[in-house]
Amino acid sequence: MSTMKLRRAAVVVTGMALALGSLAGPALADAGASGPEGQTLTAAKAEIDPAGESIRVTGTGYDLNKGIYLALCVSNGAGQVATPCVGGIDMTGQSHGMYWISSNPPPYGVGIAKPYTDEGNGKGGFDLNLDVKAVDDQGTDCTAAGVQCVIYTRADHTRGGDRSQDVQIPVTWKTGGGDPDPDPDPDPGSGPVASADQTLSVNVTGGALSLSVAGNAVALSAATVGGTATGQMNTATVTDQRGSASGWSLVGQVGDFTGDAGTIPAAQLGWTPAATGDGVTPGGTVQPGTGFGTAAALCTAAAGKGAGTTDCGAGLNLGIPSGAKPGSYSATLTLTLS
Structure with missing residues (x-):
């Protein structure tokens, strides 16, 4: 079992500016x-x-x-x-x-x-x-x-x-310019004059099931009392090199958000998981207010699936209770791979 933590996912006082940009200019596709x-x-x-x-x-x-x-x-x-x-x-x-x-x-x-x-x-x-x-x-x-x-x-x-x-x-x-056939056969009609075989053998052993995360901090957008803070968790990468085809499960659980101003219950955090990988299934959407009182699946691989590398992520939504006091809050989201 591997455990990774994303620490201090704080509701901050300034928002995150996101821009995809605009593109222009003529070009013909080939x-x-x-x-x-x-x-x-x-x-x-x-x-x-x-x-x-x-x-x-x-x-x-x-x-x-x-x-x-x-x-x-x-x-x-x-x-x-x-x-x-x-x-x-x-x-x-x-x-x-x-x-x-x-x-x-x-x-x-x-x-x-x-x-x-x-x-x-x-x-x-x-x-x-x-x-x-x-x-x-x-x-x-x-x-x-x-x-x-x-x-x-x-x-x-x-x-x-x-x-x-x-x-x-x-x-x-691209592999570089120059003559596309730098060493042509001077006599296309000539063939090999001899051949010999060699038997190759190899022993293959199983590797590990491992978890890595692209960063350990997430800043959610600023939100007003009664509103919703949003963000994106850092990508979690599962690597399964065991060769056992036994599948795996990656779950997340968060504690209460705490700060000098008070506490926001963990159940106020929701997420929408996403995953890429061979037969890997993202977990279900968790809505704010019904959220992480208990662990929730981020992504899972059934038996025979999930070999190689899988990226799992989730959009995050934190519902700010109407009774919350203004301030900075943070919580720890723990990911557990088994």
Whole structure:
């Protein structure tokens, strides 16, 4: 069992400014793909510098009622969720390596999710610059043998099992200029004159089930008495290298928020979990006022699922009681992996 703590998730007196920015400028896409509902996803280029580039990506014909994520992710084949994504989950709206696009997000997503451009007839589009690189610091490597990464859209965490928004554009990585065949065969008709076989063997052992968290502090937005403070918990990464296919569970529990001005009960905290990973299921939404008196599931993997790396996160909502006194409060959110 591994336990990680996010300490001092405080209600502060100033809000968090979130901006996705605006994008403009003409560019014609030279790579594209279509989705199961007729969506079109296009990218200005699909051969990319592995060190990183900003690529113009446009989409048309998406369902205005369904939010999506746009990111660079590892393809797991047709009909399967492309995961993990380079850079992990980002629901803060501050990174251009992943976008949350939605015209009707949950309350905590207002100002964070990028709205569609309304194309009429219930369809929407987008025109964004996506920051793309081949390798991140969480172990995702798009240049590794057997790995195919794709510029990818999928339904957001409010429709985690919906594959109708899955559209993938495969990318390749630049390896330098020059002659594309620097050492051509001078005599294409000549073949090998001898061959020999060698038998290769290897012993494979199981690894560990581990948990890491991208930071140990979360500042919720400022809120008035009787209002709601919002924020995004730091991404929790579960790595299952045991090879046992036995599944796992990641749960969270929080104590009361305390401060010089008094106490806000733990049950006032709610969350909406999200997860990316092979067969990993995010926990259910917990509403403020019915919340963390007991532990709640952040994400779980059933037997036979959850191998490799999974990113789990959650939007946070703290309901401020009408009887609360103004001041600064903090609590400890404990994540437990088993």
